[in-house]
Amino acid sequence: MPQKNYLLNKDEIIALGASLREIEPSLLKKCQQPGMTRMWFQGEEPYLDVFFELKDDHILWFQFTLRGKSVSWDYQKGQLQTGTTNELNCNDVSFYAASKTIENDVQPNWDLITLVKLILQTRIDVPIFAKALELFN
Structure with a gap:
């Protein structure tokens, strides 16, 4: 199956980036382990999220989801991985967006x-x- 071209025009790219806002860190404290920090940014679009897990200011895990697609990085693998989320699956009425799954x-x-x-x-x-940009090199 050919890959879909996701390149948008410059204004759309700028708008997506500008819309990203950090979610209140206190909402993530329940999930944190000692010495670990989690960060969550959400965009204005319903399916735009960026997550980070850090230890000692180093990224251990990164995930960017947009419109049912995902780019992630894990320090154990050391490479970028893309995938498809189940966020756009409208068949599941019990679906909760924060519980999305990703098929690599x-x-x-x-x-x-890109x-x-x-x-x-x-x-x-x-x-x-x-x-995070350093992970793309």
């Missing part, structure tokens, strides 16, 4: 990876986004 792609979707990188580049003023 067999081959990385480079168009999607799009995520471009969105993050619009927000290099946010230190965690600048740090």
